[in-house]
Amino acid sequence: MPSPFSDVVFWAAVALCAVAQVGILRPLVTPRRGPAPSAHVPVARRGTEVLWAVVPAVGLTLLLLVTWRAIHPRPATGPAPTAPALTMLLDGAAAPGAR
Amino acid sequence: MKEVSAEAGASAAVVAEGAAAPPTLLRDLVMLTKPRIISLLLVTTIAPMFVAGRPGWGLVLVVLVGGYLMAGGANAVNMYLDRDIDDVMARTRLRPIPSGRLAATAVVAFGVALATAATFLLAHFANVLTAALALAGFYFYVFVYTRWLKRTTPQNIVIGGAAGAFPPLVGWAAVTGRVDLAAVYLFLIVFYWTPPHFWALALLKQKDYGNAGVPMAPLVWGERETMDQMLWYTLILIPLTLLPAAFGAFGLLYFASALALGLVLLFGVLRVRALERRAAVWTKAAWWVYKYSLLYLALLFVAMVVDRQVGR
Numbered sequence: 283m284p285s286p287f288s289d290v291v292f293w294a295a296v297a298l299c300a301v302a303q304v305g306i307l308r309p310l311v312t313p314r315r316g317p318a319p320s321a322h323v324p325v326a327r328r329g330t331e332v333l334w335a336v337v338p339a340v341g342l343t344l345l346l347l348v349t350w351r352a353i354h355p356r357p358a359t360g361p362a363p364t365a366p367a368l369t370m371l372l373d374g375a376a377a378p379g380a381r
Numbered sequence: 382m383k384e385v386s387a388e389a390g391a392s393a394a395v396v397a398e399g400a401a402a403p404p405t406l407l408r409d410l411v412m413l414t415k416p417r418i419i420s421l422l423l424v425t426t427i428a429p430m431f432v433a434g435r436p437g438w439g440l441v442l443v444v445l446v447g448g449y450l451m452a453g454g455a456n457a458v459n460m461y462l463d464r465d466i467d468d469v470m471a472r473t474r475l476r477p478i479p480s481g482r483l484a485a486t487a488v489v490a491f492g493v494a495l496a497t498a499a500t501f502l503l504a505h506f507a508n509v510l511t512a513a514l515a516l517a518g519f520y521f522y523v524f525v526y527t528r529w530l531k532r533t534t535p536q537n538i539v540i541g542g543a544a545g546a547f548p549p550l551v552g553w554a555a556v557t558g559r560v561d562l563a564a565v566y567l568f569l570i571v572f573y574w575t576p577p578h579f580w581a582l583a584l585l586k587q588k589d590y591g592n593a594g595v596p597m598a599p600l601v602w603g604e605r606e607t608m609d610q611m612l613w614y615t616l617i618l619i620p621l622t623l624l625p626a627a628f629g630a631f632g633l634l635y636f637a638s639a640l641a642l643g644l645v646l647l648f649g650v651l652r653v654r655a656l657e658r659r660a661a662v663w664t665k666a667a668w669w670v671y672k673y674s675l676l677y678l679a680l681l682f683v684a685m686v687v688d689r690q691v692g693r
Contacts, residue, residue, distance in 0.1 A: 288627040295620030295627075305613035309606055323596035326534035334536035338572070342617065345569060352562055352628035 288353045296346055303339050310335055409477040413460055413488060414453025414495070421675060422452050422548045428682035429552035429567050432689050436556050443506040444555045448548060450499035451515040455522040455544075457492030461485055462527045466593035472586065507555040514554055518547030532594065535601040538583070539614075542575030543568075563630040566621065567685075571678070573618040577611040577650055578674035584608070584653075584667045608654040611670075615650050619643035622681060635688035639681060646670070646677050 310332045404412075426448045430436045436444075460467065460476055468479035477483035496519050504512035526541030549567035550560055557564075583590060583597040584607060590597040598607040622643055626636035649670040656663035 291620075291623055291627040295624050298620045299617050302613040302616035305616075306610065309602070309609075323591060323594055323600045324533060325596065325601060326536070331534060331536055334530075334534060334540050338539065342569070345565065348562060349624055349628055 285353070292346075292350065292353055299342060299346065303342070307332070307335055307339070404477070404480075404482055409482055410491065412477060413457040413483075413491060414449070415456040416453075418456070419449055419452045421679060422545065423448055424679050424682055425567070425571055426548035426552040428686050429549040429564065430556045431686045432563070432567075433553045433556040440507060440555060443502060444511070444552060447499045447503040447507070447512075447515065448551060450495045450502065451519050452548075454492045454495030454497075454499060455519045457488055457495065458523045459492075459527045461489040461492065462523070463531075464488075466595065469592045470586075470589040472589055503551075503555070508558050510558060510560070511551055511555040514547055514550045514560075518544055518551070521547065532596065535596050535598040537596070538576050538579045538598065542572050542579075545575055546571035562628070563625055566625045566630070570618065570621050570681070573614055573621055574674065574678055576614040577618070577646070578671065578678075580607050580611050581653070581667045581671035581674065585664060585671070605654075605657055608650070608657055611650050612647075612654060615643075615647050619647060631685060631688045632692050634691060635684050638684035638688070642677050642681055642684070646674060649673055 310328065423445060426444060427441060430441060430444065460478055463473075464478040464485055467473040467476050473479065478485050478488055496516070499519075500512050500516050503515055522541070522544035526537065526544050530537040530541050546568045549571060550564055553564035553567065554560055580598050584599050584604060587597070587599050591600050598610065602610070619640075622639040623636060625631050626633070626639070649666065653663050653666040653670055656666055
């Protein structure tokens with residue numbers, strides 16, 4: 283896939299993810315506008331709910347950073363890597379057999 | 382009012398588990414493994430194997446059997462841990478423990494035995510990483526989702542969704558012996574697919590979950606907020622399915638398929654949301670999202686395989 287198209291896909295994805303992430307987090311940090319929770323079920327602490335929502339957001343951010351480096355790999359410099367799988371992930375190289 | 386109509390709609394479409402045929406021991410043991418749920422897990426396990434490389438049929442069989450045993454073991458232990466609430470939910474009260482056909486201790490022993498057999502099978506005939514990832518999925522489902530989150534937070538489906546996202550890693554690791562960026566994407570695709578999929582069902586089964594004291598999103602956040610959250614997670618899911626094409630893991634055939642499949646899912650979620658806002662009956666639309674999301678995930682993984690096979 284040509285690089286300009288990859289960039290368009292990447293930045294469109296970043297924009298969508300950012301908007302959606304705000305949508306996910308907003309009701310957790312602002313006063314609830316919906317009906318009161320059902321009396322039958324336990325209600326978690328607000329802080330815990332926010333934490334559980336933030337963890338995937340952090341993971342998503344890291345993934346987008348690694349993806350950017352996969353789309354725009356830097357020329358290899360320095361000593362050869364010792365842990366291929368981990369280095370591949372951190373350096374953002376494409377998957378094996380990638381076209 | 383909507384809850385009642387949701388119940389009626391869902392009841393018409395879903396027969397309580399185990400109601401179809403007279404129970405036998407073998408049928409009960411199979412039921413403990415939740416075979417219908419596992420079938421989709423196996424698609425998301427086996428398809429990545431053909432994306433990652435060219436696995437032999439022996440390895441595919443090992444991963445198929447090992448994956449079934451591990452997921453089946455997790456489901457059996459889940460039925461043991463949830464035996465108290467299964468008894469009060471219409472959907473689950475015919476399961477072997479609440480109906481008194483199997484002893485709880487026998488069920489948990491069965492589940493642990495299946496997981497142990499799966500670990501040995503995968504470690505011996507595939508590789509240790511594959512077995513470790515499958516076992517991690519087992520532990521995550523049993524302890525993090527079932528034991529910890531399910532009854533304490535409406536985020537149970539979000540975080541617990543990670544348990545169902547391990548199968549692609551298992552399949553990938555069986556072929557390559559490692560986990561890399563494309564495999565992480567497959568994990569996250571299943572992870573972000575889970576909330577809109579499961580919350581569609583939760584919207585229809587609110588009364589059941591309320592009776593069981595499980596804090597599913599619609600009971601805590603309300604229906605409208607749950608539908609909004611389904612939309613936000615779908616809006617993350619779609620770009621996540623497209624990005625692997627951007628860094629070269631897949632080609633245009635997959636990209637076009639993922640985009641089309643994702644837009645249909647988005648349309649379904651928006652329809653549920655729009656109907657609720659117009660105070661119209663949204664239960665059929667929610668049921669459609671639940672069923673289509675199953676098809677969506679299967680077709681998405683098939684598209685990955687086809688794309689890679691065509692591109693080779």
